[in-house]
Amino acid sequence: MxxxxxxxxxxxxxxxxxxxxxxxxxxxxxxxxxxxxxxxxxxxxxxxxxxxxxxxxxxxxxxxxxxxxxxxxxxxxxxxxxxxxxxxxxxxxxxxxxxxxxxxxxxxxxxxxxxxxxxxxxxxxxxxxxxxxxxxxxxxxxxxxxxxxxxxxxxxGFRHITSSGREIKTPEDLKNFKIRVPPAPILTSLFKALDAGPAPINFNEVYSALQTKVVDGQENPLPIIATTRLYEVQKSCSLTGHVWxxxxxxxxxxxxxxxxxxxxxxxxxxxxxxxxxxxxxxxxxxESLRKDLGAKGLQFIDVDREPFRAALSKTSFYKDWKGKYGDEAWAHLEKTSGKLV
Missing domain, CATH: 3.40.190.170 (Bacterial extracellular solute-binding protein, family 7)
Structure with missing residues (x-):
């Protein structure tokens, strides 16, 4: 549609x-x-x-x-x-x-x-x-x-995870979870590291991919979830804020x-x-979209982000990307993020 x-x-x-x-x-x-x-x-x-x-x-x-x-x-x-x-x-x-x-x-x-x-x-x-x-x-x-x-x-904005079935509350819930991601290597590697099944799909195909269950979920900022009416084909939104x-x-x-x-x-x-x-x-x-989307039937789940970051820290994700971005850039990031590697 x-x-x-x-x-x-x-x-x-x-x-x-x-x-x-x-x-x-x-x-x-x-x-x-x-x-x-x-x-x-x-x-x-x-x-x-x-x-x-x-x-x-x-x-x-x-x-x-x-x-x-x-x-x-x-x-x-x-x-x-x-x-x-x-x-x-x-x-x-x-x-x-x-x-x-x-x-x-x-x-x-x-x-x-x-x-x-x-x-x-x-x-x-x-x-x-x-x-x-x-x-x-x-x-x-x-x-x-x-x-x-x-x-x-x-x-x-911050990106959040939506799902048509499984509720994402912990890192374990992402295991084998088929999730659409944009064709961005860092997002693909993020979800691979968390044992999900990331599928890079062009944005104009996201709604139909969710509707036909090619994927179980997707991740985007709330304004995009709202304007593309993804709440029609998704049941829950986990406020992971995994990427800004x-x-x-x-x-x-x-x-x-x-x-x-x-x-x-x-x-x-x-x-x-x-x-x-x-x-x-x-x-x-x-803030206003959380209320609007809730009224349209999308269930919001407040998650503890720390276990996700801890799970990621046990993989090579941060080390690999530090290697790509370089020590100087990474040091600037860690001034506000705290130690990642």
């Missing part, structure tokens, strides 16, 4: 996050052409908090620069897929782009360290790491390429450096302000 775009959020859901797209953000700016006309591409639906807050930043940047910088927002992959857009930002045909860490890792492998299983116990730990030494380290590594990060990291992911606002390095220094500072400041607003939106959304 048809279901919503995984990146979209319905109007009622977005309003629950306490935000609405301002009319002035849609109107074309009158008057003379801007000195710098740039594009910002995203993969999310126009009503998603990412785009609402990005548009607000764009409007503030235009005002703060007296109209010298005009950034046009292109949401919902209008200019191409995530991989297409990453190439376009690298070559400069698109100046700005928001991308999740998990996909950025295909170009800058160490960016995927934030997806390390059970590394972050809560949002306090996430923001301590990402606004601190780990975030600084990652931004430095990204800046060694033709792209750079123009603001603090935005929020893409973030969105980076990326810029083409040459295009960003063409801006005068004072304008670069203003651009970063306004995107940082919207990052804080978007983080708050997602946090509110996660």
């Amino acid at each position: 048809p279901h919503a775009n995984p990146r979209s959020l319905n109007r009622r859901t977005v309003l629950a996050a306490g935000a609405a797209l301002p009319l002035f953000g849609i109107l074309t700016r009158p008057g003379s052409a801007a000195e710098f006309s740039y594009k910002l591409a995203t993969g999310q639906d126009p009503t998603h908090p990412v785009n609402i807050r990005a548009q607000e930043a764009i409007d503030r940047i235009r005002d703060a620069t007296g109209g010298r910088v005009e950034i046009k927002l292109f949401p919902a992959n209008q200019l191409g897929s995530d991989t297409d857009l990453l190439a376009q930002v690298r070559n400069g045909s698109v100046e700005f782009f928001n991308l999740s860490s998990s996909i950025l890792a295909t170009f800058v492998p160490v960016a995927g360290i934030v997806n390390t299983g059970f590394a972050f116990p809560n949002y306090d730990a996430v923001w301590q790491a990402m606004d601190g030494d780990l975030g600084t380290y990652l931004r430095t590594q990204i800046a060694k390429t033709p792209i750079l990060t123009v603001s603090k990291v935005w929020d893409n 992911d973030g969105y980076w606002i990326l810029g083409n390095k040459r295009a960003f450096q063409r801006l005068p220094q004072d304008i670069q500072t203003k651009v970063t400041a306004e995107f940082d302000r919207s990052a804080a607003d978007q983080r708050a939106d997602v946090a509110k959304l996660s």
Whole structure:
């Protein structure tokens, strides 16, 4: 049966996050052409908090620069897929782009360290790491390429496990549990290490795979579980929070450096302000969606995450990924995660 775009959020859901797209953000700016006309591409639906807050930043940047910088927002992959857009930002045909860490890792492998299983116990730990030494380290590594990060990291949420039958409460419950994962090596290896049966399946096939019992469950942040109506083919949601992911606002390095220094500072400041607003939106959304999905019949299970992390620690998972990411990156991660290896 048809279901919503995984990146979209319905109007009622977005309003629950306490935000609405301002009319002035849609109107074309009158008057003379801007000195710098740039594009910002995203993969999310126009009503998603990412785009609402990005548009607000764009409007503030235009005002703060007296109209010298005009950034046009292109949401919902209008200019191409995530991989297409990453190439376009690298070559400069698109100046700005928001991308999740998990996909950025295909170009800058160490960016995927934030997806390390059970590394972050809560949002306090996430923001301590990402606004601190780990975030600084990652931004430095990204800046060694033709792209750079123009603001603090935005929020893409914690991932949770849903199931159509077996309730996942302990690591033992994952044994031979057939679970859909995205084609991301770190997620496949996480569930293999926990003795589950991970099956990489493209997202547009997830609903039918669950409906026909090709897999028993899947894992995603609550907004995606809601917008794709996975609660129709799943009975329970275990709040494992096993992986966190973030969105980076990326810029083409040459295009960003063409801006005068004072304008670069203003651009970063306004995107940082919207990052804080978007983080708050997602946090509110996660709370409201638990109620909404519960009302639709999805049973929520609060799990103790420590046994999962302990089970993972008995495998080679953390050691293997430390080897891939390197000692320096891993040391920054362990400042907030605690000792993993």
